[in-house]
Amino acid sequence: MKFLDEFRDAAVVRPLVEQIRETITHPWTIMEVCGGQTHTIVRYGLDELLPREVTLVHGPGCPVCVTPIEMIDLAIELSKRAGLILCSFGDMLRVPGSTYDLFDARAVGADVRVVYSPLDALDLARREPSREVVFFAVGFETTAPTTAMAVHQAARLKIPNFSVIVAHVRVPPAIEAILSSDDNRVQGFLAAGHVCTVMGIDEYRPLVEKFKVPIIVTGFEPVDLLQGVAMCVAQLEQGRAEVENQYARAVRNEGNIIARDLMAEVFALVDRRWRGLDTLPKSAMALSDRYAAYDAIRRFGLTQAPANEPIECRAGEVLRGLLKPTQCPAFGSSCTPDHPLGAPMVSAEGACAAYFCAGRLAAVSATEAK
């Protein structure tokens, strides 16, 4: 398939691995930010190909994984209202709230639907004018523009029965939080390419200057990831710390101006608690005052009740790259994709699920040994 096969070509992958082998003289710890990248690494066994000096740790870029439990509780609470339709992306439905998940809510009668785009939820609202339709909007800057467009359209077309719970978050504050923590061991980042197709790459420059770590904007195919690692290793070996763009076929320096402008109009930046990373300043999006009428939390007078993560779940450490999924005592025993304790075990993009479902043999043997 065009634009895919060439980036999964073993004949291109092998020389890249060789190149990394030849360049590397020190051990380096590199974090791939996005869950989609983690998925590719595990699915293709890329970390098995890399020299042992490279340690890849998996970052917080799995949208369902970092959505705080109290927001999931809010969505579940809302879904129980008579006549209301709650829509979200498929992954989100299986993430456990404090007591259960949205699939459970659906099984006992809530009208919970999977959509592929927030615009589908808006269409639903137009087709069902007598019912309230709420879109539970999760994701990073990649999916935020589609939510912005849905809200913008709802306002333009004056659709009164559509609203959103905005749980969108931003990547740079998460990278900053990881780099600022005392126990950080990440020396270079592969930034999430799709986030940068929207946001561009300039917002990573201050991070590079402040923390002196290379950040490589990287794609999602095996060749992309190995090229990203090669570029990162080259910088680390040469003592450089710059923003470089491996994913130039999709990412322009300025990003997608139309999408950014729309996001700036519809959203305001707010502080939010992340699963595993505590409250990060200006790390999240909420509807701007102009669009506040479409805020489901406000419309239905919801209040967020504090909720606790299961004590056994060490997703926070996994999301900060301090712990490999297999090092968590619950991995594969009390926490499996069938009965997840934490969100990283749910989504295909979650590091724990990626290890469990497509797990390398080492990971499998570790579980069997438990």
Add this chain to the structure above:
Amino acid sequence: MLGHGSGGRLTAELVSKVFLPALSNPLLDRLNDSAEVKVGPSRVVFTTDSFVVNPLRFPGGDIGSLAVNGTVNDLAVVGGQPIGLSAAFILEEGFPIAELKAIVQSMRTAAERAGVAVIAADTKVVEHGKADGLFITTSGIGVVAGSIELGPERIQVGDAVLVSGPIGDHGIAVMSAREGLEFQTTIVSDSAPLNGLVSQMLEGGGTIRCMRDPTRGGVATVINELAKSSGVEIVIEEMAVPVRHGVRAACEILGLDPLYVACEGRLVAIVHGADADRALAAMRDHPLGSDSCRIGTVTRSGAHRVLLRTAFGTTRLLDVLAGAQLPRIC
């Protein structure tokens, strides 16, 4: 929950914790596609299946042809030639008669193609809102020729794993029709009766150990079932698995793995390693098997697992999913 009907681990859990404890008997406990009973000198196979597909019509078929082919195939993969089907219809009040006529006609056409007839039927109508238009349950009986011996317990180290054509067409065709997804080419369901193909394989295909039709849960799930019930390790070569361009594209867009997407007119066969080419030749000689190929090997005993070897020579576990595949977020 819906996931209990996905064909994945939740379905297996429901079967093992609810149905088997109550209904257990040596025939059911085998969890084969069809159960075999001796009636006098004859080996009779019997199976049943419900169809709740949404939408009722999709490129390449409809709920009627699917209900016939699905049951014919469950008989075929255990070596049975179908001798009769039953069909039970649950209709939602208000369902248009014209549409029902078209679906029943499609059942007839599918049955004729498979060389079988619907010889018993039942109809129930439920109130509006109590069913989604139309549900069909078909059952089938078939006979197995005396010399045919198939079953996962026959699988041995060194056997070859074959698939009769590109995978995932049905699942993606239905999903595209349901969600209104449009691609450059229309993806057409592979729904078809496999009894003709199976006959040809059993006649000229050498030593066939066992067969399955990879419906719910797809190829990955049935190969896992075979590995688990026969206690072997199976290695699948990712690059050898045939997937049509359009199906691959749709799976890329939706974040799905074609190995878990349903087929309704394909079979997975495990054959004696030395007979792999012979079996493939027999399969390719039939129109429904013209794109058959070898996708893997039974590598050792006592392991109960399936591994996938990637294009880069790395190996990973190919497990069963918990529930249905969920489209990913971005």
